[in-house]
Amino acid sequence: MAESRLESVPVKLIDPGNRARKDYKDIASLASDIKRRGLIHPIAVMEKDEGFLLLAGGRRLVATRQAGIPEIECKIFPPGLDELEIKSIELMENVMREDLDYADRVFLEREIFLLQQKIHGIKLSTSPDAPGVSQTDVANMMGISREKLRQDLELAETMDRFPGVEWKTLKNRQEALKLQTNIERVIVRQEAVKRFEQEVGTTQQEKYIKRIANSYIVGDFFELVKQIPSNSIDLVEIDPPYAINLEKLKKKDGIGEYNFNEDGYNEIDGEEYASFMQNTFRECYRVMAPNSWLLCWFGPEPWFNSVLTWLRNYDFIVRGIPCVWVKPTGQTNSPMRHLASAYEMFFYAKKGDPIINRQGMTNTFQYPPAPPTSKIHPTERPVELMADILTTFTGEGSRILVPYAGSGNTILAAYQNKMTAIGFDLGSLHKEAYIARLTNAIAI
Numbered sequence: 001m002a003e004s005r006l007e008s009v010p011v012k013l014i015d016p017g018n019r020a021r022k023d024y025k026d027i028a029s030l031a032s033d034i035k036r037r038g039l040i041h042p043i044a045v046m047e048k049d050e051g052f053l054l055l056a057g058g059r060r061l062v063a064t065r066q067a068g069i070p071e072i073e074c075k076i077f078p079p080g081l082d083e084l085e086i087k088s089i090e091l092m093e094n095v096m097r098e099d100l101d102y103a104d105r106v107f108l109e110r111e112i113f114l115l116q117q118k119i120h121g122i123k124l125s126t127s128p129d130a131p132g133v134s135q136t137d138v139a140n141m142m143g144i145s146r147e148k149l150r151q152d153l154e155l156a157e158t159m160d161r162f163p164g165v166e167w168k169t170l171k172n173r174q175e176a177l178k179l180q181t182n183i184e185r186v187i188v189r190q191e192a193v194k195r196f197e198q199e200v201g202t203t204q205q206e207k208y209i210k211r212i213a214n215s216y217i218v219g220d221f222f223e224l225v226k227q228i229p230s231n232s233i234d235l236v237e238i239d240p241p242y243a244i245n246l247e248k249l250k251k252k253d254g255i256g257e258y259n260f261n262e263d264g265y266n267e268i269d270g271e272e273y274a275s276f277m278q279n280t281f282r283e284c285y286r287v288m289a290p291n292s293w294l295l296c297w298f299g300p301e302p303w304f305n306s307v308l309t310w311l312r313n314y315d316f317i318v319r320g321i322p323c324v325w326v327k328p329t330g331q332t333n334s335p336m337r338h339l340a341s342a343y344e345m346f347f348y349a350k351k352g353d354p355i356i357n358r359q360g361m362t363n364t365f366q367y368p369p370a371p372p373t374s375k376i377h378p379t380e381r382p383v384e385l386m387a388d389i390l391t392t393f394t395g396e397g398s399r400i401l402v403p404y405a406g407s408g409n410t411i412l413a414a415y416q417n418k419m420t421a422i423g424f425d426l427g428s429l430h431k432e433a434y435i436a437r438l439t440n441a442i443a444i
Contacts, residue, residue, distance in 0.1 A: 005075075014072070035069070041060070042057070046081050047079045055077065060072070109144075109153070113138045159176075212411065217425075219424055221424040235295070239406060242298065284403065289351070293348060294348070298345060308320055315351070326366045327369055361392050376433035379406060380409060381410075391417050398420075405425040407433070
């Protein structure tokens with residue numbers, strides 16, 4: 001930027017010009033503060049033939065006038081600045097404001113970056129003396145790291161590409177960066193799904209893989225289960241919403257038409273949970289074979305006794321001793337008041353009198369959780385765990401129903417152990433992630 005000098009000039013000699021920012025808020029408070037403490041940061045002006053043109057600091061100028069102070073300290077730039085340089089100085093002033101939200105800031109940083117390139121050209125060499133400006137140069141000018149500027153430039157482009165996302169509802173830049181990462185994952189998955197649909201289907205193995213993909217069906221379980229014949233399923237694995245954290249989960253919603261939040265999860269209101277679970281048990285009982293198993297995961301607090309009662313009300317034979325998935329580490333939101341929980345439970349219930357496939361097993365299954373970096377569903381359980389559970393209760397050739405498929409790992413575990421499976425889920429994004437996982441596994 002051009003050289004400047006610092007001095008005080010009469011307020012009446014400053015022309016505010018055509019300002020980019022016109023919504024000056026709380027002028028009276030700022031005027032009172034300037035009266036009491038003086039001006040902390042000078043405004044920027046350019047010399048003219050008569051007087052000065054305001055470049056940056058419009059709110060401070062208005063407040064100083066309102067306070068009745070005749071002079072104001074200014075950073076004075078020489079005359080002859082072109083429009084791009086004037087605009088750049090104003091934008092640089094605005095980016096220093098503390099009241100900018102993250103979205104306004106990233107767009108402003110991009111505008112400054114593009115404007116500096118327009119003024120000075122694009123630096124094509126890594127030499128410090130090379131003409132033009134680079135991301136590093138502009139980042140240094142704004143007092144931020146090159147990495148932050150790079151991230152913000154990419155974030156601004158993503159926000160432009162997906163205007164349907166309610167970016168302004170996110171709390172801060174970190175939430176926006178996380179959502180951006182999730183959007184990128186979704187795009188990769190969608191491309192994998194397209195490739196899968198185009199390339200799979202010629203050999204016997206590919207047809208088999210496509211059958212596994214098509215075993216995951218997007219839709220409402222209560223509608224689609226009507227197409228399943230009665231007395232046809234050997235084992236049902238139910239991993240329903242737990243109805244234990246609805247209010248917190250609701251706060252994660254509101255991302256607009258494009259639900260790219262990886263934590264997206266269809267929770268059930270506690271007041272509706274009894275009806276939801278009993279309807280699930282009723283439909284499952286109808287389609288289950290005369291001697292078959294039902295496995296139902298649940299949140300023990302507060303649903304242990306309720307789930308047990310609902311199962312028995314629908315003629316399932318079930319003991320009050322559940323199976324337990326034991327994890328090596330636990331979680332708690334209140335470490336000062338509660339021990340970390342390192343387990344999850346499921347009841348195993350009978351229709352008729354089926355026989356346990358792997359007799360002599362205990363009711364505990366010890367597996368680490370799915371790694372967070374590879375999870376495609378917030379309540380995903382590892383395939384190895386689900387394979388162990390399925391083969392404990394039933395054997396090869398069994399028909400498995402998964403009313404709430406989630407990550408699809410139960411479906412995968414069933415096919416890996418020479419069973420057939422069908423699962424339903426409301427989330428198309430979860431199925432896309434499931435198919436992408438299949439695609440990567442067979443490397444088509």
